[in-house]
Amino acid sequence: MGLRRTSWVQLYALCRRAPLSTAPAAREQPAAGPEAEPVCGPAETARPPVPAVDFGNTQEAYRSRRSWELARSLLVLSLCASPALLARHEQLLHLARKLLGQRLFNTLMKMTFYGQFVAGEDQESIRPLIQRNKAFGVGSILDYGVEEDLTPEEAERTEMESCSSALERDGRGVSKREKQFQAHRAFGDLRDGVTRARTYFCASEAKCDSHMETFLRCIEASGEARGSWEGLTGTRVEAQGWHPQLQFSDVLTKWRRFFHHVAAEQGKAGLAAVDTKLEVAALQESVVKMGIASRAEIEDWFTAETLGESGTLDLLDWCSLIDSRTELSRHLVVPNMQTGRLEPLLSQFTEEEERQMTRMLQRMGVLAKKASQAGVRLMVDAEQTYFQPAISRLTLETQRRFNVERPLVFNTFQCYLRDAYDNVTLDVELARREGWCFGAKLVRGAYMAQERARALEVGYEDPINPTYEATSAVYHRCLDYVLEELKHNARAAVMVASHNEGTVRFTLRRMEELGLHPADRQVYFGQLLGMCDQISFPLGQAGFPVYKYVPYGPVMEVLPYLSRRALENSGVMKGAQRERQLLWQELKRRLCTGSLFHQPA
Numbered sequence: 090m091g092l093r094r095t096s097w098v099q100l101y102a103l104c105r106r107a108p109l110s111t112a113p114a115a116r117e118q119p120a121a122g123p124e125a126e127p128v129c130g131p132a133e134t135a136r137p138p139v140p141a142v143d144f145g146n147t148q149e150a151y152r153s154r155r156s157w158e159l160a161r162s163l164l165v166l167s168l169c170a171s172p173a174l175l176a177r178h179e180q181l182l183h184l185a186r187k188l189l190g191q192r193l194f195n196t197l198m199k200m201t202f203y204g205q206f207v208a209g210e211d212q213e214s215i216r217p218l219i220q221r222n223k224a225f226g227v228g229s230i231l232d233y234g235v236e237e238d239l240t241p242e243e244a245e246r247t248e249m250e251s252c253s254s255a256l257e258r259d260g261r262g263v264s265k266r267e268k269q270f271q272a273h274r275a276f277g278d279l280r281d282g283v284t285r286a287r288t289y290f291c292a293s294e295a296k297c298d299s300h301m302e303t304f305l306r307c308i309e310a311s312g313e314a315r316g317s318w319e320g321l322t323g324t325r326v327e328a329q330g331w332h333p334q335l336q337f338s339d340v341l342t343k344w345r346r347f348f349h350h351v352a353a354e355q356g357k358a359g360l361a362a363v364d365t366k367l368e369v370a371a372l373q374e375s376v377v378k379m380g381i382a383s384r385a386e387i388e389d390w391f392t393a394e395t396l397g398e399s400g401t402l403d404l405l406d407w408c409s410l411i412d413s414r415t416e417l418s419r420h421l422v423v424p425n426m427q428t429g430r431l432e433p434l435l436s437q438f439t440e441e442e443e444r445q446m447t448r449m450l451q452r453m454g455v456l457a458k459k460a461s462q463a464g465v466r467l468m469v470d471a472e473q474t475y476f477q478p479a480i481s482r483l484t485l486e487t488q489r490r491f492n493v494e495r496p497l498v499f500n501t502f503q504c505y506l507r508d509a510y511d512n513v514t515l516d517v518e519l520a521r522r523e524g525w526c527f528g529a530k531l532v533r534g535a536y537m538a539q540e541r542a543r544a545l546e547v548g549y550e551d552p553i554n555p556t557y558e559a560t561s562a563v564y565h566r567c568l569d570y571v572l573e574e575l576k577h578n579a580r581a582a583v584m585v586a587s588h589n590e591g592t593v594r595f596t597l598r599r600m601e602e603l604g605l606h607p608a609d610r611q612v613y614f615g616q617l618l619g620m621c622d623q624i625s626f627p628l629g630q631a632g633f634p635v636y637k638y639v640p641y642g643p644v645m646e647v648l649p650y651l652s653r654r655a656l657e658n659s660g661v662m663k664g665a666q667r668e669r670q671l672l673w674q675e676l677k678r679r680l681c682t683g684s685l686f687h688q689p690a
């Protein structure tokens with residue numbers, strides 16, 4: 090097994106030379122045709138005033154829904170609210186399938202949970218729902234929601250194997266990774282306690298290729314379904330492969346921590362990362378002292394050309410120096426703050442691992458290229474904290490390459506993380522400096538229970554904000570920062586992916602204050618299918634770009650997804666109770682006004 094050294098620059102050169110199936114051009118262009126033209130930027134014609142949005146007007150909110158659909162929503166959401174049912178839902182589903190047989194069970198599911206949260210079995214059958222939502226101003230983000238049918242043991246084994254590097258597995262490399270970034274058998278089944286779409290297990294390159302094919306079909310379907318709208322689709326980096334994601338995340342985190350460590354030494358602890366500027370002379374001392382580079386090397390790193398004349402350096406300068414001046418395998422040597430020495434994390438990547446990483450970047454490139462051709466924006470989902478630094482980093486590389494004229498690729502930021510504000514602001518600042526278009530989806534975060542349990546069990550600091558209120562405050566702070574950016578930069582865009590009415594109201598108020606008009610299509614809203622129609626539809630009817638995440642797939646294959654929807658509606662979501670109230674209110678209204686047989690027109 091040969092060992093190799095690769096820099097990001099070389100890696101990207103490689104990706105460009107050896108695409109998987111679609112040859113990406115050196116500078117990626119948006120799709121041809123008027124519909125695919127950049128839609129951000131103030132519209133030139135006079136714009137209608139922004140209508141007020143009333144989230145309490147149930148008649149308007151449910152205009153697109155028949156009464157039996159409202160009754161089904163009420164039934165399903167009420168069942169989800171029962172802790173006793175939820176605790177036993179898997180056994181109950183199993184029993185129902187045994188008693189009813191597969192066909193009747195499928196029918197029952199379609200009349201209830203599946204009908205509520207899933208659009209249909211395939212691209213053909215979901216069309217009517219997509220068209221109807223569109224007629225009421227709500228777009229679709231297609232998500233083929235099939236999960237591999239692995240037992241928890243199989244899922245665990247696959248994940249344990251794929252998350253350790255070859256050198257660790259064959260005993261030639263001793264892992265110095267922090268606990269957070271080591272694979273743990275108890276948390277090998279990534280689906281445990283998770284409340285969102287599908288989970289991918291990358292057991293082989295062939296598996297990753299087949300995941301990519303799935304995403305390509307989704308992009309195609311989104312392109313066909315969008316009509317004159319801006320198409321959106323979701324994707325997951327972890328489905329594209331590259332096994333040592335944990336290792337890479339560890340390395341990125343440690344280099345970042347080193348920057349903060351030096352900042353603290355210079356008396357700059359506690360500042361937001363984007364505002365922290367290190368004195369270069371003192372930083373050079375620390376770098377030399379720790380043996381990261383020799384004095385001669387370090388002087389070559391910090392030139393007026395790379396840093397300007399300020400004599401200070403921030404985290405972005407630091408990361409870009411690390412990228413361009415060091416080779417990737419040297420990233421595997423990380424500063425140990427306790428001993429004040431550099432330590433090899435693992436000697437190097439194997440050739441095979443490098444190939445895997447290259448192919449992962451290529452797959453992302455193929456998807457982005459396809460999305461660009463189809464006039465569809467690509468939303469990269471965020472995952473657990475121990476994968477997320479690597480995912481973000483790979484997404485960033487794809488953004489640099491494809492967000493040339495408009496924000497084609499969106500990264501996702503989870504605001505339940507303590508470092509969310511740093512993550513968002515640094516990326517905004519990086520996009521400004523490098524001149525690419527910033528695109529972000531802001532979410533609160535779906536893995537809270539799993540993250541907390543893992544941190545407690547494994548013994549590291551809980552990465553999640555201590556309270557729900559703290560998470561909401563961070564969400565609004567990040568959103569505010571991004572909206573300010575949008576005001577000054579017509580080529581940036583954000584999706585407010587939340588079911589929280591307060592957050593949506595906050596966004597509308599700030600948009601008004603900042604003069605961000607919905608016709609500029611810089612601010613998107615996103616909710617999941619079957620959840621919080623009372624938010625999506627009033628927004629859509631008022632002219633705001635709003636999209637539902639629309640999963641589809643055969644009944645048995647989306648069952649794990651349905652389980653998680655049920656769990657999410659049980660209590661984590663603050664809006665679930667309000668939704669039930671509004672549904673009930675509308676059903677009563679229709680009953681009293683004789684409009685029970687309402688037909689959506």
Ligand SMILES: Cc1cc2nc3c(=O)[nH]c(=O)nc-3n(C[C@H](O)[C@H](O)[C@H](O)COP(=O)(O)OP(=O)(O)OC[C@H]3O[C@@H](n4cnc5c(N)ncnc54)[C@H](O)[C@@H]3O)c2cc1C
Binds near residue numbers: 535
């Ligand atoms: C279109 C769309 C795309 C999404 N994509 C992703 C994605 O890529 N990655 C991802 O992780 N999630 C994703 N999600 C899910 C999202 O992160 C949330 O789980 C979900 O939307 C609930 O948050 P909310 O703002 O809608 O509702 P709310 O009810 O306001 O918030 C609930 C959320 O608050 C947080 N929270 C609750 N209690 C506490 C507490 N005690 N302490 C700290 N925080 C707490 C949790 O994040 C919880 O999910 C997506 C959601 C949507 C609608």
